[in-house]
Amino acid sequence: MFRSALRASTSLSFAVRRTAAAPRATALSPGLQFARRYLSNDVRQKIQQAVQSTPVVVFMKGTPDLPQCGFSRAVVQVLDLHGVPPEKMKTFNVLEDSELRSSIKEFSDWPTVPQVYINGEFVGGCDIILSMHQSGELENLLEKADVIPKIPESESQTQSSASSS
Amino acid sequence: MATKDAATKAGPVETSIREKLTTLLQPAELTITNDSWQHRHHAAMRAQGGGSGETHFSVQVVSDAFRGKNTLQRHRMIHSALSDEFAQGLHALSLKTKTPEEARSA
Numbered sequence: 001m002f003r004s005a006l007r008a009s010t011s012l013s014f015a016v017r018r019t020a021a022a023p024r025a026t027a028l029s030p031g032l033q034f035a036r037r038y039l040s041n042d043v044r045q046k047i048q049q050a051v052q053s054t055p056v057v058v059f060m061k062g063t064p065d066l067p068q069c070g071f072s073r074a075v076v077q078v079l080d081l082h083g084v085p086p087e088k089m090k091t092f093n094v095l096e097d098s099e100l101r102s103s104i105k106e107f108s109d110w111p112t113v114p115q116v117y118i119n120g121e122f123v124g125g126c127d128i129i130l131s132m133h134q135s136g137e138l139e140n141l142l143e144k145a146d147v148i149p150k151i152p153e154s155e156s157q158t159q160s161s162a163s164s165s
Numbered sequence: 166m167a168t169k170d171a172a173t174k175a176g177p178v179e180t181s182i183r184e185k186l187t188t189l190l191q192p193a194e195l196t197i198t199n200d201s202w203q204h205r206h207h208a209a210m211r212a213q214g215g216g217s218g219e220t221h222f223s224v225q226v227v228s229d230a231f232r233g234k235n236t237l238q239r240h241r242m243i244h245s246a247l248s249d250e251f252a253q254g255l256h257a258l259s260l261k262t263k264t265p266e267e268a269r270s271a
Contacts, residue, residue: 110244126259
């Protein structure tokens with residue numbers, strides 16, 4: 001199913017002029033020291049549009065078919081497992097775009113890749129996605145976000161009792 | 166405190182992670198595992214000549230400081246404390262963050 005996600009995988013083309021002269025340090029959290037504080041409004045806007053363009057957006061290394069990092073692979077596999085349809089998911093390969101690679105860390109205030117957005121909201125990296133997957137939170141979130149269809153109550157109950165035994 | 170692997174030769178990055186997280190979280194348990202060797206051949210590490218040997222870590226930490234915070238907030242606390250390490254080549258950090266109660270019930 002990720003063939004088509006791959007086709008939909010877009011690269012944000014950033015022709016970016018960083019506004020190095022005026023780092024807007026004031027509003028940023030201390031955690032941002034890992035990213036340079038030069039993210040321009042232009043780039044910020046592009047990423048903002050990107051994360052809102054589809055219900056599920058993944059910034060990763062490589063592509064769903066050819067992930068270049070085990071953490072990225074895990075995230076993509078978990079989303080696949082939940083049946084996230086390709087038309088509702090877009091992936092961005094940060095290895096193809098060094099500007100995006102550094103910008104996304106500052107944008108999300110998160111130092112590592114992969115990063116998952118659902119309905120425009122940052123959800124987390126690999127550890128968080130995996131633990132949400134295990135706890136069932138991810139499924140709930142994807143259902144609430146209308147990414148995957150809700151399973152009728154009775155059916156999901158049988159499922160959970162079957163898997164917990 | 167549970168500093169089991171402190172005896173095995175911890176590198177400067179690992180030592181510094183341990184010190185900073187201990188100060189920040191006063192953890193009941195803190196386990197740091199260096200997974201860097203598993204990632205030596207990744208493109209990003211090859212570009213750095215195999216990496217410094219201290220690029221990928223897993224951290225399991227149990228602390229009262231996580232009480233009332235969701236996972237995202239807990240991870241952000243740790244990222245903030247380790248911003249220098251990230252700036253200086255720390256590449257991946259896998260986190261398990263629990264309160265003492267959560268650790269007990271798990």
